[in-house]
Amino acid sequence: MNHHCTRREFLAASGLLLLGTAARAVEAAPQNPEPIIDIHQHTNYSFRTDEQLLAHQKAMGVTQTILLPAGSLYGLAANCTGNEAVWNFALDHPGEYFYFANEVPNLPGARAEIEKYLKRGALGIGEQKFHVDCDSPAIELVAELAQEFKAPVLMHFQHNVYNLHIERMHKTLEKFPKVKFIGHAQTWWSNIDKNCDQKTLYPLGKVTPGGITDILLTEYPNMYGDLSAGSGLNALNRDQDFTRGFLERHQDKLLYGSDCNDSIGRGPGCQGARTIAAVRELAPTKAIERKLLYGNAKRMFGL
DSSP, X not given: OOXXXXXXXXXXXXXXXXXXXXXXXXXXXXXXXXXOEEEEEOTTGGGXXXXXXXXXXXXXXXXXXXXXXXXXXXXXXXXXXXXHHHHHHHHHSTTTEEEOBOOOTTSTTHHHXXXXXXXXXXXXXXXXXXXXXXXXXXXXXXXXXXXXXXXXXXXXXXXXTBSBOGGGHHHHHHHOTTSOEEEESHHHHHTTSTTOOXXXXXXXXXXXXXXXXXXXXXXXXXXEEXXXXXXXXXXXXXXXXXXXXXXXXXXXXXXXXXXXXXXXXXXXXXXXXXXXXXHHHHOSSHHHHHXXXXXXXXXXXXX
């Protein structure tokens, strides 16, 4: 210290220095991010490790994640693991990770397997991604359990492969009006278009209003939509003028999910992060954006 500087002057100068340092630290520190709930993730997705999953979700800015297990067969066509794995993962990460229950619905013992994990605290049933009709006795079994436990059912619609005959989904919705069904995947999202060619899983170009998906969301209070996967992202981006109106019409019935097997959580290879960006760009208002990325899932699942 300069010997001509008084103690008072020194303390004042030091205080200014500390204030400036603190201000720079506050400016540099990351702000608390707005919460995001991801309703659609998997363990061992395309052989991704648990550590990579944790890093991926954090990089995307996701604050709470719902894990969807495979049934005892097929691994959801992506080597995903089943009920016990997601249950254990959620136990290891309380408050951040939650889980559904699942089983191939036309297998003997399906009811007992799903019920076991619903009793343990599963928030829903799915992802139902199996070769059955969407109005079949197998889906009715799932719906009966969902009704008993007040648990939503997430369904993967894919033409001639999974949950067949989306044009008959209204029958299931009418038979189980108290059960919330969440639509997902290629045939769900291609059918925002009235002129949908069911064989085209990732259609491009302008959307003709009046598609099956839009009708189900409009006419049935128990039908919801999952924005996840490449199919959801494609639907958001193919006709952005239509999308803005679609998001406004169904602002209380659409939920963000990633269904992304990337290991990084950012950049062009991360479809989940790109979907978040698309929602932020295309949501007509900030309030609608927050519903899609957080509020609707928080309300549905009580998180």
